[in-house]
Amino acid sequence: MRTPEGFPVVGMVGAGQLARMTHAAAIPLGIGFRVLAADPTDGAALVCGDVQVGQHTSLDDLRSFAAGCDVVTFDHEHVPGEHLRALAAEGHAVGPGADALRHTQDKLAMRERLSALDVPCPAYAAAEPSTAVKQVRAFADEHGWPVVAKAVSGGYDGKGVWMLDGPDALGGLPPVPLLLEEHVGFRRELAALVARSPHGQAAAYPIVETVQRDGICVEVLAPAPDLDEDHALEAQRLALRVAGELGVVGLLAVELFETDDGVVVNELAMRPHNSGHWTIEGARTSQFEQHLRAVLDLPLGSPAPVAPVTVMANLLGGRDANVYDRYVHVMAKDPAVKVHLYGKQVRPGRKIGHVTAIGDDPAEVRERARDACDYLRGDS
Amino acid sequence: MRTPEGFPVVGMVGAGQLARMTHAAAIPLGIGFRVLAADPTDGAALVCGDVQVGQHTSLDDLRSFAAGCDVVTFDHEHVPGEHLRALAAEGHAVGPGADALRHTQDKLAMRERLSALDVPCPAYAAAEPSTAVKQVRAFADEHGWPVVAKAVSGGYDGKGVWMLDGPDALGGLPPVPLLLEEHVGFRRELAALVARSPHGQAAAYPIVETVQRDGICVEVLAPAPDLDEDHALEAQRLALRVAGELGVVGLLAVELFETDDGVVVNELAMRPHNSGHWTIEGARTSQFEQHLRAVLDLPLGSPAPVAPVTVMANLLGGRDANVYDRYVHVMAKDPAVKVHLYGKQVRPGRKIGHVTAIGDDPAEVRERARDACDYLRGDS
Numbered sequence: 001m002r003t004p005e006g007f008p009v010v011g012m013v014g015a016g017q018l019a020r021m022t023h024a025a026a027i028p029l030g031i032g033f034r035v036l037a038a039d040p041t042d043g044a045a046l047v048c049g050d051v052q053v054g055q056h057t058s059l060d061d062l063r064s065f066a067a068g069c070d071v072v073t074f075d076h077e078h079v080p081g082e083h084l085r086a087l088a089a090e091g092h093a094v095g096p097g098a099d100a101l102r103h104t105q106d107k108l109a110m111r112e113r114l115s116a117l118d119v120p121c122p123a124y125a126a127a128e129p130s131t132a133v134k135q136v137r138a139f140a141d142e143h144g145w146p147v148v149a150k151a152v153s154g155g156y157d158g159k160g161v162w163m164l165d166g167p168d169a170l171g172g173l174p175p176v177p178l179l180l181e182e183h184v185g186f187r188r189e190l191a192a193l194v195a196r197s198p199h200g201q202a203a204a205y206p207i208v209e210t211v212q213r214d215g216i217c218v219e220v221l222a223p224a225p226d227l228d229e230d231h232a233l234e235a236q237r238l239a240l241r242v243a244g245e246l247g248v249v250g251l252l253a254v255e256l257f258e259t260d261d262g263v264v265v266n267e268l269a270m271r272p273h274n275s276g277h278w279t280i281e282g283a284r285t286s287q288f289e290q291h292l293r294a295v296l297d298l299p300l301g302s303p304a305p306v307a308p309v310t311v312m313a314n315l316l317g318g319r320d321a322n323v324y325d326r327y328v329h330v331m332a333k334d335p336a337v338k339v340h341l342y343g344k345q346v347r348p349g350r351k352i353g354h355v356t357a358i359g360d361d362p363a364e365v366r367e368r369a370r371d372a373c374d375y376l377r378g379d380s
Numbered sequence: 381m382r383t384p385e386g387f388p389v390v391g392m393v394g395a396g397q398l399a400r401m402t403h404a405a406a407i408p409l410g411i412g413f414r415v416l417a418a419d420p421t422d423g424a425a426l427v428c429g430d431v432q433v434g435q436h437t438s439l440d441d442l443r444s445f446a447a448g449c450d451v452v453t454f455d456h457e458h459v460p461g462e463h464l465r466a467l468a469a470e471g472h473a474v475g476p477g478a479d480a481l482r483h484t485q486d487k488l489a490m491r492e493r494l495s496a497l498d499v500p501c502p503a504y505a506a507a508e509p510s511t512a513v514k515q516v517r518a519f520a521d522e523h524g525w526p527v528v529a530k531a532v533s534g535g536y537d538g539k540g541v542w543m544l545d546g547p548d549a550l551g552g553l554p555p556v557p558l559l560l561e562e563h564v565g566f567r568r569e570l571a572a573l574v575a576r577s578p579h580g581q582a583a584a585y586p587i588v589e590t591v592q593r594d595g596i597c598v599e600v601l602a603p604a605p606d607l608d609e610d611h612a613l614e615a616q617r618l619a620l621r622v623a624g625e626l627g628v629v630g631l632l633a634v635e636l637f638e639t640d641d642g643v644v645v646n647e648l649a650m651r652p653h654n655s656g657h658w659t660i661e662g663a664r665t666s667q668f669e670q671h672l673r674a675v676l677d678l679p680l681g682s683p684a685p686v687a688p689v690t691v692m693a694n695l696l697g698g699r700d701a702n703v704y705d706r707y708v709h710v711m712a713k714d715p716a717v718k719v720h721l722y723g724k725q726v727r728p729g730r731k732i733g734h735v736t737a738i739g740d741d742p743a744e745v746r747e748r749a750r751d752a753c754d755y756l757r758g759d760s
Contacts (some may be wrong), residue, residue: 004725004732006704024407027400027427028660030707030721030733046383047407049427055417203715244381280408284716299712305739306686324386327410332679335583336664341410345384352384353410 003032010292011069012035012044013056017342017351018075018272018288019044021280025288031296035075036065043343044075059083066092073250073295074271078154079106095198095249095295096270104270107179108152117245119238119266122257126152127178133170136180140167143182152177161215181317184264186257189222190231191275192239193287195294195303196248203290203300204236205283210255210275216351219370220312222278222305225362227258235263243267250278251291255359274314274354281338281356282310300346307358309365313373315339315353317346320378330372337372383412389432390672391416391438391449392424393401397722397731398455398652398668399424401660404669411676415455416445423723424455439463446472449719453630453675454651456726457484458534475578475629476650484650487559488532488754497625499618500644502637503511503562506532509555515551516560523562532557543597561648564644566637568612570604571655573667576673583584583670583680584616585663590635590655596731599750600692602658604684605742607638615643624650631671654734659683661718661736662690687738689745695719695733697726700758710735710752717752 009032012019019035020043027035034050035042045051052068054061057078063086066072071093084098102111110123123143127135132149140147151160151174163183164170185206189212193205196206209224210217224232235256242265243252253273255266276287285301293300320326323346327339334357341353355376357368385388389412392399399415400423406413414430415422425431432448434441436459443466446452451473464478483490491504503523507515520527531540531554543563544550569592573585589599589604604612615636622645623632633653636648654666665673665681673680700706703726707719714737721733735756737748 004703004721004723006702007721009706020407023427024404027404028718028720030719030723033427045429047403047413047429049425049429049431051429282398293711298708300715301711302716304716320387321384323384324388328678331673331681335680336682336684338408339410340408341384341387343384343410 004030007031008070008296009034009068010295011065011072012060012075013065013072013079014038014075015028015042015044015048015051016075016096017043017344020047020342021277021340022075022288022291023048025286026292029289029292031292033292034065034068036061046343057083059086062087063090071095071295072290074101076271077101077269081105091257097247097249100246100248101270104268106153107150107155108177110268111179113246113262114242117242119239119242120262122148122184122264123182125180127180129173129175129177131240132178136170136173137163137167137182140164140343146183148181148183150179150181152179184257184259186259186264188224188258189266190227190235190256190258190263191220191273192235192254192256193251193273193276193279194236194239194243194254195287195300196240196243196249197289197294197300199251200244201300202239202240202243203303205276205279205287205303206305207232207235208275208278216316217274217316218277218314219366221277221362221366222310222312231258231263237380238263238265250294259316271356277340277354278310278312278356280340282306282358308360309362310356310358311362311366312354312356313369314351315341315355315373315376317348317350317352318379321346323352323376323378326376326378330375333375334368334372337368339372339376382650384410387411388450388676389414389448390675391445391452391453392461393445393452394418394455395422395424395428395431396455397423397724400650401657401720402455402668402671403428405666406672409669409672411672413672414445414448426723429744439466441492441721442467443470449723453671454481456651457481461485465566471541477629480626480628481650484648486533487530487535488557490648491559493626494622494645495623499622500642502528502564502644503718505560506616507558507560509553509557512553512558513550516544516549516553519560520544520547526563527559528563529553530559530561532559556734564639566636566639566644568604568638569646570607570615570636570638570643571600571653572615572634572636573631573653573656573659574616574619574623574634575631575667575670575680576612576620576623577674578629578677581680582618582620582623583683585656585659585667585683586685587612588655588658596694597654598694599746600655600658601742601746602662602690602692605722611638611643615631616641618645630674631667657720657734658692658736660720662686662738688740689742690736690738691746691749692736693736693743694731694748695721695735695753695756697728697730697732698757698759699728700716701726703732703758705758706756706758710755713755714748714752717748719752719756
């Protein structure tokens with residue numbers, strides 16, 4: 001990748017929709033951007049001018065990829081920590097680094113670290129496959145049912161999470177190390193998105209509400225409607241503190257439960273995050289641009305919103321594989337709604353894109369985003 | 381280029397900054413986008429995932445390029461009309477078509493057509509190399525000095541235009557067919573940007589002021605400050621009418637002089653235009669997205685502004701080839717300003733990028749954009 005004099009190259013491991021949208025953000029910045037794609041038909045590999053096909057689990061592939069980059073970053077959390085340490089030891093800049101990323105790869109390590117930092121978390125315990133049934137029972141005796149069981153590693157997007165409603169659910173426990181958590185009685189789910197650069201500059205986006213259905217985020221409301229100002233500030237400060245304590249470089253998304261008493265941490269991600277897609281149209285600096293600026297140790301951009309309300313709705317595939325005809329109708333109906341497609345073939349329930357609407361009235365903006373998404377899905 | 385079922389591929393002939401920014405706009409749309417690049421280091425060729433290297437003057441190159449596209453469009457006006465007609469005759473969709481594009485390739489044809497449509501134009505005459513001196517004198521006798529001489533074809537960005545202040549300037553006339561125009565005493569320069577789709581839908585952006593220095597646009601103020609509402613409407617209507625009458629498909633930029641009596645047409649362009657770069661941050665739909673929607677005959681997007689004021693300043697190269705260090709300082713000083721770089725090596729006076737600022741106060745926004753540009757150039 002040739003760049004003008006002095007301009008660096010960022011390499012992103014993984015070439016899904018996050019890398020695809022990061023590529024779009026990299027273009028105006030004038031930097032070089034390359035992706036390590038598992039498959040040449042991955043969403044980012046289809047559009048990016050600098051693609052290496054290789055596996056994120058192969059240290060050789062990672063090494064040859066990193067050789068052409070000034071800094072290596074990620075569109076997922078699945079690169080083995082030992083590979084990240086090897087790259088760093090060989091002199092490659094990696095952001096976020098292995099020590100920070102570990103808290104997204106190992107949910108038990110995350111809980112232990114956050115608890116040590118006095119960050120509000122659900123009660124939790126570890127459970128091994130051989131003794132899981134006994135451990136869940138003991139945990140439920142103390143914290144009540146339901147018990148939330150999560151795979152310690154490898155889960156994403158609602159996968160790897162089991163809601164155990166009572167003793168009857170114990171027969172179906174997966175044979176993997178588990179993190180058990182109390183079920184938090186929450187009002188709603190929120191997300192805090194912050195960026196942090198190696199020299200320690202940080203920026204916090206407005207707190208958003210994430211609306212979930214069947215464990216998948218279906219809508220993001222920015223800012224979170226009617227959020228108590230204290231809770232909003234608490235959530236932003238919490239995310240900034242976690243980013244600093246964990247030494248995050250790049251974005252940190254903190255998924256939160258809002259309870260009557262404040263916020264409780266659910267999950268962490270260290271990359272552009274679904275809860276931040278609204279920033280493409282809704283903020284002065286998109287999360288994708290911000291992530292690039294952060295990993296390059298460039299000054300961060302303004303996270304200020306550009307409009308009073310932005311709503312992002314995730315587009316899941318329906319039964320009809322051809323979205324294009326419906327896409328035309330959505331554009332005709334609402335000339336100001338923005339449809340983002342990820343270049344994926346449509347499969348029922350697969351996240352194939354998202355829709356963003358911005359405006360002044362929360363109910364109207366939400367309806368516009370949701371209407372467009374429902375119509376695009378085509379099952380209505 | 382593989383696209384999801386039903387999604388078309390747009391091919392853009394030319395791979396400069398306009399194609400580069402169009403590529404960025406194509407990504408969220410989910411369509412395929414490929415460029416025909418004269419050189420693999422062209423701005424768009426550096427970032428686009430689907431690049432054919434070839435010449436826009438070669439019908440063979442154009443043919444093989446068009447074979448992989450659902451519609452062919454352009455980032456410049458230099459494709460020979462006979463090649464465009466050949467492609468169309470072979471069944472390729474080309475937007476804009478040869479008949480429309482001719483009015484950007486032949487300034488005399490443009491003047492004749494607009495005059496026939498009663499569109500306000502400067503007085504003009506054609507001059508051939510062998511008789512040019514005599515013709516300029518006769519033209520000056522009727523319309524006064526200075527006389528503006530323009531190459532009938534091949535000019536761009538201030539090149540191919542000569543201001544003849546008096547008889548002394550007649551010795552330096554270039555040996556090419558010329559269009560002579562009276563010098564219009566204008567208050568300022570404006571631009572009207574509209575989009576038109578094959579089925580005839582059209583959309584008009586707010587009228588902007590283009591601030592010129594040495595024949596090069598240095599700033600665009602959107603909307604044009606204190607523009608008389610009648611002049612604004614007149615300019616929008618004029619551009620919409622010209623787009624319709626000429627059968628434009630895609631964008632039409634009309635460069636205008638504002639006089640005491642209204643607006644007068646200076647130049648036409650049928651592609652994304654420098655006067656529309658402000659729309660990336662400043663309008664609901666960027667000109668690049670709009671051009672793609674128009675050539676694909678998709679419903680057009682909202683051209684509404686997102687903020688009261690947007691200012692775009694063109695970044696010209698200075699003496700120092702390394703912009704990156706200054707870029708860091710600009711980001712630190714103004715976290716909300718957006719720098720767009722075109723991936724070009726820096727040369728003095730070369731347009732290497734632009735800066736956009738948006739906000740509420742015209743003077744403050746303009747100063748922010750200008751400050752960032754001046755600092756990036758580095759000669760101050």
